[in-house]
Amino acid sequence: MDDQRSAKLMNTAMNAAREGGKLALSLLGQPGYIRQKGPKDFATGSAVEVQNLIREILLRDFPQHGILAEEDPPDQVTEGEFQWIIDPIDGTTNYHRRVPFFAISIALRRGQEYLLGVVYDPSRDDLFHARRGHGAFLNDSLLQVSTKVEAYESFIGTDWPSAPLDRENSIRSIPVAMGDALSLRTFGSPALGICYVAAGYLEAYYHLALKLWDV
Structure with missing residues (x-):
């Protein structure tokens, strides 16, 4: 094109x-x-x-x-x-x-x-x-992604799926996601969470049940 x-x-x-x-x-x-x-x-x-x-x-x-x-x-x-x-x-x-x-x-x-x-x-x-x-x-x-490489510096985003099983799995993921990370936050907007990684505001974002229009 x-x-x-x-x-x-x-x-x-x-x-x-x-x-x-x-x-x-x-x-x-x-x-x-x-x-x-x-x-x-x-x-x-x-x-x-x-x-x-x-x-x-x-x-x-x-x-x-x-x-x-x-x-x-x-x-x-x-x-x-x-x-x-x-x-x-x-x-x-x-x-x-x-x-x-x-x-x-x-x-x-x-x-x-x-x-x-x-x-x-x-x-x-x-x-x-x-x-x-x-x-x-x-x-x-x-846009420039974050240059932080250490786990203890990592600011991570996530959000809760609506389906009960997906939500349960997300709750179970918290100890793994947190680990040595600086913090874990939920925002309520997966699209913005992903953009915040691209902008360097977050080091990572994850969601266990995204739809096509969310990304």
Whole structure:
């Protein structure tokens, strides 16, 4: 893919993330409705509104592209040579409880090749973005992972899966993950946890049951 087309795709993704984040902030703490998806797992009406706005922006510029979005039922997944993967609110529980730590996550793939990714934290106006062959950035700054190499210096992130067995396994992992580490933290947004490793804020992040749209 040529750089001009790649840049246009990235600009559209960043615009969709920012506009989605603006709407998400305006609806913070206003779920609209709550739909239970499983044990300790739910969707909110406001997340669906954000998702619909993101979809509209992406398809306006690229109407032939497919969409795989977290809040859509499986029969609404659309295929295409290119497919956008959307998590409209990564950190739903935080968002629902008005904790300002959540993100909008958008990625684009062509077959099994991932071309770009955008994670936007609207509460801090932090836009993480990466494009294949062009590096990874936080806003305009190139990302750099931590240079710490000793276990006792390691700041580690994790989050709790919603499924009972996965959650039980996560609890069992705590003594292993902590070990000699400096600290272990849960954040409530896997997308941001992963970006924080790329930015050098964390030395590691793990989660035992991530979905495709979380990463």
